[in-house]
Amino acid sequence: MKLKELAQWIGGTVVGDGEVEIHSVASIEDAKEGEITFIANPKYLSKLNQTRASAVIVSPEVIPGEKHLLCVKNPYLAFAKILTLFTQKPYQSKGIDSNAWVSPTAQLGEDLTVYPFVYIGDRCHIGDRVTLYPGVYVGEDSSIGEDSILHTNVSIYPGMTIGKRVILHSGVVVGSDGFGYAKEGGKNFKVPQVGKVEIEDDVEIGSNTSIDRGTLGNTIIRRGVKIDNLVQIAHNVLIGEDSIIVAQVGISGSTKLGSNVTLAGQVGLTGHLQIGDNVMIGAQSGVAQDVPANQAVTGSPAMPHREFLRMIMTMPKVPEMRKRLTEMEKRLNRIEEKISLDKEEK
Amino acid sequence: MKLKELAQWIGGTVVGDGEVEIHSVASIEDAKEGEITFIANPKYLSKLNQTRASAVIVSPEVIPGEKHLLCVKNPYLAFAKILTLFTQKPYQSKGIDSNAWVSPTAQLGEDLTVYPFVYIGDRCHIGDRVTLYPGVYVGEDSSIGEDSILHTNVSIYPGMTIGKRVILHSGVVVGSDGFGYAKEGGKNFKVPQVGKVEIEDDVEIGSNTSIDRGTLGNTIIRRGVKIDNLVQIAHNVLIGEDSIIVAQVGISGSTKLGSNVTLAGQVGLTGHLQIGDNVMIGAQSGVAQDVPANQAVTGSPAMPHREFLRMIMTMPKVPEMRKRLTEMEKRLNRIEEKISLDKEEK
């Protein structure tokens, strides 16, 4: 494609030669002639004239140099869309492999791709164009919406609901029992976990993430939520639309997140919390209290992000503060002694 | 069942109409007529008169209102038992699917349920009424006690021992090599890991949890232990009876836990520690020293829980303390100057 065609398609402006031919996308370091790259972070602007890319996607503020530029408001989004354009292949059904085990009572959509060693249980609904990679298990009475992709060894416990265009990466577990026990004379009596998991449309979940079923009622992942690898979602959690949950986060039972929430890596949330819309929680934070909408909190225990920054700046100064404190006490002692001496002298 | 029958079965007292028919259990928000719910946490008592449940399990202190009550000392345990009563189905063997791979030298119990794509290695012992879901691997010379359930894609390395009534959720790995290397000229020489894992009776382990085999000797999970999802148990760890290990905890090599220990979410323990009976360790704590029995510790590094609470209360005050310190030094300087001036004046 020509640069000007890409610009038109993406809604951007060419600065330079729009006739340049672009055939693929690469990183700023690896790009070669015929490739387009991008700069989303101003800190990489110094690389603009070093790259061998034929064109660079930048924001409109960038001062033009030797390179052909494609100027757009959101260069990262434009890059994502152009990369999608160049790499997305049309879906091709591979059919149902004879080494898969499919219940005769399952309702199968059209144009499926079902690999060997897949298990589809009784009374499942599998939507059109669903892809199930080797080792996928779909327990009885579960449903998978159309165009969803379940990578290898994904486990869907019986009775779960997965929406459309959902992507589950390898090793994701949906519907394992929530962690609930009642103490009885020092022993742990298992609380049956009979709720379900509902995963709505356009959700993506990273590899080896665990999502427990509800005790009663459901664990719910709303439309557009993106969850990274090795995340723990406990029973009866609700994650609001378009939220972002980064790797190794743990969310305890019955905690509810609003929409557009961001939890950075390794965050832990205790149970029964309410986290408001648009909340951002910094990496490794430990949250034990509700967080109202539109707040940024960090720390363990979590506090407003600015307060956290002030706190951690002074933390390493505490040993020195302690010395100053002791020094001042000595000076105070001397002064008090002196004053009382003065008095006596008088 | 009638409410009075449930009361009799659970050992509680009816306040209200014992003839009310109860056919299932639901959460306080979702309960409808004919259903029973529970209040274990006093903070939810305000919902008592709003629920549409026909009866509510409560503790004896609750003041009766319009609702029919089932009063018991431990409402959560009573709820768990009634839920079990209403939801537990009798075990039904599904037999051994012809798509499973079973070694001719394996010793199989009676009334098994073995799904497609299960692998049972040479000389394994599989107890009566064991359920092995699709993708389960039981390596040679391993044994699984009766009535145990191994969910999809559980991996049991060769030579491991699993007790009776054990539940392993999807993706659990039992017996992967411990993480041991000896440095040799800057390179890492692998220390062979030739020990085993022993999991005793009535243990439950959450999805995607990893339990490494011992280097020499065994990693041991004692009777009644409950482990949540995504937990890391290193080589030669011992977890005492009835302990509770919450999600994403990591326990390093050779650390020994007493019985009835509770590790909250995301706790990390270094290696070679002794953690006493009944110890409780707060979420996200980092423990690098032994903890004597019956203590509650929190923090990273961990300290007595009360000390931790005092500490985190004052932490955010440190920046202000630093300003006060500087302010006081100025005042001290002025005073000292003044006093010496006074002296000179004299």
Add this chain to the structure above:
Amino acid sequence: MKLKELAQWIGGTVVGDGEVEIHSVASIEDAKEGEITFIANPKYLSKLNQTRASAVIVSPEVIPGEKHLLCVKNPYLAFAKILTLFTQKPYQSKGIDSNAWVSPTAQLGEDLTVYPFVYIGDRCHIGDRVTLYPGVYVGEDSSIGEDSILHTNVSIYPGMTIGKRVILHSGVVVGSDGFGYAKEGGKNFKVPQVGKVEIEDDVEIGSNTSIDRGTLGNTIIRRGVKIDNLVQIAHNVLIGEDSIIVAQVGISGSTKLGSNVTLAGQVGLTGHLQIGDNVMIGAQSGVAQDVPANQAVTGSPAMPHREFLRMIMTMPKVPEMRKRLTEMEKRLNRIEEKISLDKEEK
């Protein structure tokens, strides 16, 4: 074998009777006659005369007692090598099981061991003497170097490269999509992840660890790296040779580690960092800035390890410091009052 033969083989010295017969290796507590054990940590020296082992591997400084000793500079390495000697079995090919699914276009080496329910995709290269356990998936166009072992349910996404003598434990995922989205009007637009993962020779990776493919370009794990269980490696990360990554570490996108780096358990690294050669990062640390070579850092946020130790020593003293501060302010007030009174008096 005789003790003197082991000494010769390992390059050590016998103190005691070199004719003693040794037939296996055990821990210092469990060792019996005919077994050798080791003491690598001086803190266990008190056990030297209690063990029933026939011989003990120790460092040359140890003062001889009743036990036959094998003295070497690095007892732990010697132990590892002797344990390897006693436990390593020669490789025996089991062939390719008829219940595996192998693409006709895959190029297979000699003397393979391929278990049931393995999937080998189109155009894969599988080296000589590779072992693929049940449930392993090797996506199309991937290659596995000779003598590598992939344990049960390992997933290799299409197009990945695995070196020689690599060990991947159960549930490892290599090549899941990196976590990348561009915001578009409040929704998350998926950034295609079209890069690969390269794992070089002699790497070992623990169970349930996730390694994402690059967005563009590759995620790279260099020769000799050892990664523990449940670790998260994001897109475009590079881990330098012989580095050690302990359990539950998370490394964010595009962060580059030098060689011989050690990350202790549960460490988190943000994205786009440069971590120099030989850096050591303490357990549970959170690193958000570059770390130059040869440094030891700890804490969240991370700081030089000594500074961290000083800081955490004084942390619990902050509540008391605050009281002292208030007390001193009162004393200052009294003094200032007194001085001005004195003045007035004059």
